[in-house]
Amino acid sequence: MISFTPFEETHDACLPREINLGQLLSAISLAFDFAERAQLNHARRVAYVSLSLGELLGLGEGTLRRVLLAALLHDIGATESFNELKDEELVPTGVVYQHPLRGAEMVAGLPQVSDLGPIIVQHHERWGGGGYPFGLSGEAIRLEARLLHLADRFELVYAAAGWEQGLARVERGRGGDFQPELVDAFFSLARIPKVQLDLEERNIGRVIGWEVDRLAQVVVTAELCRVAGVFAGLIDNRSPYTANHSQGVAQHAGVLGRRLGLESVASLQVAALLHDLGKIGVPSRILNKPGRLTPEEYQVVRVHPYYTEHILRQVKGLEDIVPWAAQHHEHLDGTGYHTAAKAGAIPLESRIVAVSDVYQALTSDRPYRPGLAVDDALGVMRQMAAAAHLDPEVVQQLAVVSS
Ligand SMILES: [Fe+2]
Ligand SMILES: [Fe+2]
Ligand SMILES: [Fe+2]
Ligand SMILES: [Fe+2]
Structure with missing residues (x-):
């Protein structure tokens, strides 16, 4: 169990100050990706794909904001190597099994974004069941988490083996890992020429920066x-x-x-x-x-x-x-x-x-x-x-x- 020490009384009163929490979370997600060099920009690409899917599906702005921020932070509970997370055959145990739970706990204390936890905790649940940590299935899994899961699986294969293999991975997961309607939406998205360009290493940082500015102005005073x-x-x-x-x-x-x-x-x-x-x-x-x-x-x-x-x-x-x-x-x-x-x-x-x-x-x-x-x-x-x-x-x- 993770416990956070509450802000101690010995600290001075908080100064009223405006900060953009979205920018901070986005910056943290990138720094977190530094922990595993191979995973650089993983969170940002997951954010891009799940957000674009959400837009294609016509989701409202509040939902899109949650998708974006939850995606940026989805693996924050994984404090160790991501290699095990990549291995889809592996039955998750220990730190891998724990990471959605840990991640949800970590964000629970943040003001105005505490609604991210219930999404983060479900990001490895599968549409057809058999995911972790809860083994939920179908619409018992929150839509935001379903989007995240698809984007996450796509990104790992895309980053390791390229675009075509990434597409094949999504198709393979139709009905089992992913809701069929989301797979259809994904292939509509994949036909848009700019999507491949946006996902490239040299572009994704800027693209997500714009999205954070547009959607995630979580100004905390x-x-x-x-x-x-x-x-x-x-x-x-x-x-x-x-x-x-x-x-x-x-x-x-x-x-x-x-x-x-x-x-x-x-x-x-x-x-x-x-x-x-x-x-x-x-x-x-x-x-x-x-x-x-x-x-x-x-x-x-x-x-x-x-x-x-x-x-x-x-x-x-x-x-x-x-x-x-x-x-x-x-x-x-x-x-x-x-x-x-x-x-x-x-x-x-x-x-x-x-x-x-x-x-x-x-x-x-x-x-x-x-x-x-x-x-x-x-x-x-x-x-x-x-x-x-x-x-x-x-x-x-x-x-x-x-x-
Ligand atoms: Fe220190
Ligand atoms: Fe230090
Ligand atoms: Fe994960
Ligand atoms: Fe991930």
Whole structure:
């Protein structure tokens, strides 16, 4: 069972702010596809096909919006390799069997899009029965989920073997996997010349960007901290070792931000909640590895702030917090990542998130060591400050508030 830590009372009140949740979800779905290089754009192509089918069938705008967003997030509960999901002969077990359930739980806490969960949970149900997790059949499966399932099966074959094989896969599923009327609609769609072009790697990102702008203007006001808290949980829950990490970083950052006289402590805390968002692109097997990472695995982990930046930059309304969140592994001497910025180019807010991040990590248990006592953690951090990695003033303030 996944549990999300509710937004802690120690956080400042949410600032009223407008953000486009559709853009955020779309950006997250792409970052999630980074976790499996072979699956790049899987979610976007599934979204495109299911949305186009929905339009062909004359579905209303509210339904189309649900189809688009649910498709973008449909596999978000699959935190591991997608290889097993591709194997249609395999009887799904374990993490594969769980992924529709996990995905539905993950989106349940998001404001205004909680109606996506019932769709996501059914995206592997088959029209003729025998799907998972419930073994539903026929119209007991929601229409949106029926569209998703067809688009999903098509996309996996299309991505691996091309257009013609993809079409053959859909035809093969007529009546068993897919409702016959939807198969007919799919072949009407497939006759439209632009559909093949839109699906191409170089085009699909833009096309889905337009659809998100058109249909998914889910503008959330005054709930930014709540939304950020849900996303923080989504990241933290990928590993038992990082449970509550982002929440903890946000709490420390709030205390330090107030102490250092920042005006926008609430925004700083949102940045802290979202700082590791790019980890959605790091496979769980690496995040949860009990032991030292290989150099290659470490390289994969190191890209996460880069993707934090890429995700957040796609969302209008979050511009100010992007560097605060994304620069949390920079060092004052320029030896950090991902921009190798030096002291003058690293805002105080980023330095606070960096200090809070290290402190939270050091004082928590990890696969390879138990959490450090406060004094020991501060000792390590003073050394990091002396080496011009962390900001000495921020570390000093941390020592004051934590002793
Ligand atoms: Fe799936
Ligand atoms: Fe999928
Ligand atoms: Fe990080
Ligand atoms: Fe972190």
